Amino acid sequence: MSVTEFAPAKLNLALHVTGQRPDGYHLLDSLVAFAEVGDRVTLTQAPLSLQITGQFAAGLSPNDNLCLDAARLVGAEVAITLEKNLPVASGIGGGSADAAAVLRGLARMGHPLPPAPERLGADVPVCLHPRPLRMQGVGEILIPLPPLPELHLVLVNPGIAVPTPQVFAALPTKTNPPLPPFPDRPDLARLVDHLHRCRNDLQAPAVALFPPIRDCLDALDAEGALLARMSGSGATCFGIFADVGAAGLAAYRIGTVHDGWWITATKLASAPGAG
Numbered sequence: 611m612s613v614t615e616f617a618p619a620k621l622n623l624a625l626h627v628t629g630q631r632p633d634g635y636h637l638l639d640s641l642v643a644f645a646e647v648g649d650r651v652t653l654t655q656a657p658l659s660l661q662i663t664g665q666f667a668a669g670l671s672p673n674d675n676l677c678l679d680a681a682r683l684v685g686a687e688v689a690i691t692l693e694k695n696l697p698v699a700s701g702i703g704g705g706s707a708d709a710a711a712v713l714r715g716l717a718r719m720g721h722p723l724p725p726a727p728e729r730l731g732a733d734v735p736v737c738l739h740p741r742p743l744r745m746q747g748v749g750e751i752l753i754p755l756p757p758l759p760e761l762h763l764v765l766v767n768p769g770i771a772v773p774t775p776q777v778f779a780a781l782p783t784k785t786n787p788p789l790p791p792f793p794d795r796p797d798l799a800r801l802v803d804h805l806h807r808c809r810n811d812l813q814a815p816a817v818a819l820f821p822p823i824r825d826c827l828d829a830l831d832a833e834g835a836l837l838a839r840m841s842g843s844g845a846t847c848f849g850i851f852a853d854v855g856a857a858g859l860a861a862y863r864i865g866t867v868h869d870g871w872w873i874t875a876t877k878l879a880s881a882p883g884a885g
């Protein structure tokens with residue numbers, strides 16, 4: 611029996627850092643949604659192993675990987691193939707998204723989801739049931755959002771692996787205001803307007819540490835993004851565009867001048883029940 615699970619890229623449409631726990635982890639208030647681009651895991655009943663394929667396979671070790679940690683957490687003997695399409699350490703949940711996909715796949719093969727999946731990573735709970743959510747605590751409090759409008763996106767990564775702890779450590783203030791109330795069933799204009807009133811508190815420290823992130827944001831702005839923002843702790847930035855044509859053209863034009871960047875035009879994955 612073989613099972614395949616998609617591991618969509620996680621996007622922090624907004625990410626407010628509102629405090630810090632005594633153990634050092636930060637309290638977040640974040641709007642999280644998922645894109646149509648992502649990694650893919652395939653699971654087959656066999657002794658535990660991992661094979662990695664795809665554009666970003668070279669950046670990962672097949673011996674030390676969150677996919678293996680996920681399988682071990684539920685005591686599963688499984689051969690895993692990971693198709694690594696997303697850049698590594700890039701603020702779009704790569705490792706956590708993959709671990710969550712392995713857990714979902716193993717659940718389909720008869721291994722119940724483990725208690726406290728956040729042991730694998732703070733982003734694993736939100737990636738377990740990918741849909742638009744407000745994420746609080748250190749990632750374990752998940753509140754569904756109303757359906758979001760269709761969002762045409764361009765994701766841009768300058769080819770720099772960003773260590774998440776370094777960016778959190780560079781935050782000038784740990785207690786920032788929480789998210790404003792989310793509008794009821796927003797259309798594109800209202801959602802963009804709302805997001806402009808939100809922030810990613812990790813963006814300024816990440817840009818200070820890794821200046822090419824600013825170049826990504828500037829490139830998205832220059833192509834007419836309705837909003838350009840970094841996701842998570844970076845370095846991937848997303849731009850929201852008016853329609854599929856505008857997103858495709860922006861991705862193409864940015865690609866013509868930034869050879870080494872990872873650039874993709876995509877959409878927000880539609881949530882179950884979204885209208």
Ligand SMILES: C[C@@](CO)(OP(=O)(O)O)[C@H](O)COP(=O)(O)OP(=O)(O)OC[C@H]1O[C@@H](n2ccc(N)nc2=O)[C@H](O)[C@@H]1O
Binds near residue numbers: 634702731747749843
């Ligand atoms: C910042 C976020 C926002 O969604 O995304 P990414 O940039 O990783 O995509 C996540 O909270 C990251 O989640 P994840 O990458 O799973 O975090 P973990 O492996 O548990 O933690 C990596 C390190 O990040 C810091 N960390 C993480 C989460 C959190 N709420 N507070 C923290 O301070 C800690 O220094 C921790 O040692």
Ligand SMILES: Nc1ncnc2c1ncn2[C@@H]1O[C@H](COP(=O)(O)OP(=O)(O)O)[C@@H](O)[C@H]1O
Binds near residue numbers: 708
């Ligand atoms: N399946 C995986 N995909 C990506 N990174 C992984 C994976 N397993 C372990 N890692 C490790 O986790 C670290 C964080 O990577 P990642 O989860 O992609 O970051 P982010 O959440 O910021 O996108 C990387 O340095 C990488 O070595």
